[in-house]
Amino acid sequence: MPIQCNNIGCKKSAILKRPKTSDKICKECFFQSFETEIHDTIVKNNLFHPGEKVAIAASGGKDSTVLAYILKLLNDRYNYNLNLFLLSVDEGITGYRDDSLETVKKNRDDYDIPLKILSYEELYGWSMDNIVKQVGRKNNCTFCGVFRRQALDRGAAILEADCLVTGHNADDIAETILMNILRGDISRLSRCTSIITMGENSIPRCKPLKYAYEKEIVMYAYFKKLHYFSTECIYSPEAYRGYVRSFLKNLEKIRPSAIIDIIYSGENISIRDDIVLPNRGICKKCGFISSQNICKACMLLEGLNRGLPKLGISKRHKRCKFWLEQCKHILICPQGSKMTSLGRTQHMIQIKESLFNSFL
Amino acid sequence: MSKICLSNSFPLTVQFGGGAELLFNNTKKHDVILPQKENPWTLRLLIAWLKENLLTEKPELFVQGESVRPGILVLVNDQDWELIGELDYELKENDNVLFISTLHGG
Numbered sequence: 001m002p003i004q005c006n007n008i009g010c011k012k013s014a015i016l017k018r019p020k021t022s023d024k025i026c027k028e029c030f031f032q033s034f035e036t037e038i039h040d041t042i043v044k045n046n047l048f049h050p051g052e053k054v055a056i057a058a059s060g061g062k063d064s065t066v067l068a069y070i071l072k073l074l075n076d077r078y079n080y081n082l083n084l085f086l087l088s089v090d091e092g093i094t095g096y097r098d099d100s101l102e103t104v105k106k107n108r109d110d111y112d113i114p115l116k117i118l119s120y121e122e123l124y125g126w127s128m129d130n131i132v133k134q135v136g137r138k139n140n141c142t143f144c145g146v147f148r149r150q151a152l153d154r155g156a157a158i159l160e161a162d163c164l165v166t167g168h169n170a171d172d173i174a175e176t177i178l179m180n181i182l183r184g185d186i187s188r189l190s191r192c193t194s195i196i197t198m199g200e201n202s203i204p205r206c207k208p209l210k211y212a213y214e215k216e217i218v219m220y221a222y223f224k225k226l227h228y229f230s231t232e233c234i235y236s237p238e239a240y241r242g243y244v245r246s247f248l249k250n251l252e253k254i255r256p257s258a259i260i261d262i263i264y265s266g267e268n269i270s271i272r273d274d275i276v277l278p279n280r281g282i283c284k285k286c287g288f289i290s291s292q293n294i295c296k297a298c299m300l301l302e303g304l305n306r307g308l309p310k311l312g313i314s315k316r317h318k319r320c321k322f323w324l325e326q327c328k329h330i331l332i333c334p335q336g337s338k339m340t341s342l343g344r345t346q347h348m349i350q351i352k353e354s355l356f357n358s359f360l
Numbered sequence: 361m362s363k364i365c366l367s368n369s370f371p372l373t374v375q376f377g378g379g380a381e382l383l384f385n386n387t388k389k390h391d392v393i394l395p396q397k398e399n400p401w402t403l404r405l406l407i408a409w410l411k412e413n414l415l416t417e418k419p420e421l422f423v424q425g426e427s428v429r430p431g432i433l434v435l436v437n438d439q440d441w442e443l444i445g446e447l448d449y450e451l452k453e454n455d456n457v458l459f460i461s462t463l464h465g466g
Contacts, residue, residue: 003443003444013439014439014440014443015438015439015440015443016440016443017440017442017443024443062378062462214431214462215433215462217462218378218433218460218462219433219440222377222435222460223438230377230378230379230461245431245463246429246430246431249429249430249431249463250430252430253430
């Protein structure tokens with residue numbers, strides 16, 4: 001019992017029920033609507049300008065594969081006149097990126113878009129495998145996430161791109177809105193829905209798939225036979241986000257418009273004037289956007305290079321305690337037991353202050 | 361894989377993608393033969409059968425209640441199962457059932 005496509009004038013049989021609209025449509029109408037909606041998002045939000053060099057953040061996963069394919073297609077179809085290239089980050093996790101980078105290389109060849117791969121090793125001097133060796137498996141995702149956020153911006157800057165596009169889809173945005181509500185992170189909540197984010201000295205980032213449902217992205221990749229890579233990172237369970245994710249998927253099952261509705265709510269929440277949001281300045285060390293004097297990446301890196309990997313992870317008071325312990329350690333070795341307890345305390349305070357100053 | 365076609369058997373192709381294959385012995389395509397029964401085979405019954413007979417890892421990542429975990433897309437002969445009655449769909453011999461996970465990293 002074939003079901004006819006809902007589009008007026010189309011007599012083909014439907015293959016998909018669209019989550020956003022509940023429309024039942026055929027393959028051709030689906031391709032057409034999906035592509036046109038992304039084009040509309042791009043035009044309506046003025047994401048690109050002719051002649052721009054656009055870096056597509058490519059992981060080899062479904063979202064970035066569909067994004068690369070669609071941008072190439074729309075660039076040709078509507079003469080955006082963009083200079084597209086793929087930008088990949090190699091975190092240096094054995095077995096995880098090896099295969100996905102192969103997928104990105106295949107995207108490069110299939111869609112004829114140049115590719116640049118930058119490794120954590122090149123960018124920070126540390127691969128994730130080495131970081132895990134140093135810090136263990138408890139906080140490694142903090143490192144990876146913080147480094148990745150900057151890696152793309154740094155890479156795009158090195159390659160003189162005008163704009164960086166990422167494959168974040170509607171489900172991702174809705175998930176982030178919920179996460180920020182659950183964490184009470186008002187500052188992020190107020191900016192996580194923007195389709196273009198920009199900070200001082202940084203390249204604008206945008207999300208052309210912001211209104212595209214994950215279901216449709218996966219269906220599009222399937223029916224277009226796009227080759228993508230799917231695996232979980234071997235180091236990451238990410239429990240909290242996992243709960244939010246299944247919660248959202250359960251909601252979507254009952255009411256498919258939930259995802260787009262959460263985005264709508266997020267976009268229209270206004271923050272009271274008397275709420276003080278943290279100032280977004282720039283890092284004194286590397287010049288990237290940071291709410292602190294020293295950005296999180298530089299802090300973590302400093303910790304790694306000094307063999308104090310907890311730096312930048314624990315809360316400040318815990319960090320002080322940690323430094324004090326480090327001081328004790330320094331004191332015991334060279335000075336031995338000859339120092340008076342008063343002298344030792346003063347010396348410890350001195351070291352603590354110098355350590356403190358070097359970080360703040 | 362050789363297919364034994366008995367008169368009292370119900371052949372079916374079951375495929376997995378998007379990472380769901382990792383739960384099924386890392387194999388994307390399975391030619392399965394379901395036992396013939398009085399009542400028709402539905403997707404509901406197939407999911408239960410897959411859980412008992414084909415799933416090799418972490419059932420909670422595939423099944424939720426009597427259905428698949430939300431976020432796993434189901435297509436029968438390249439048609440979205442939401443168009444054909446989802447769990448109540450009555451399978452026909454040689455149907456091609458595909459499960460695609462959307463839950464793996466993008």
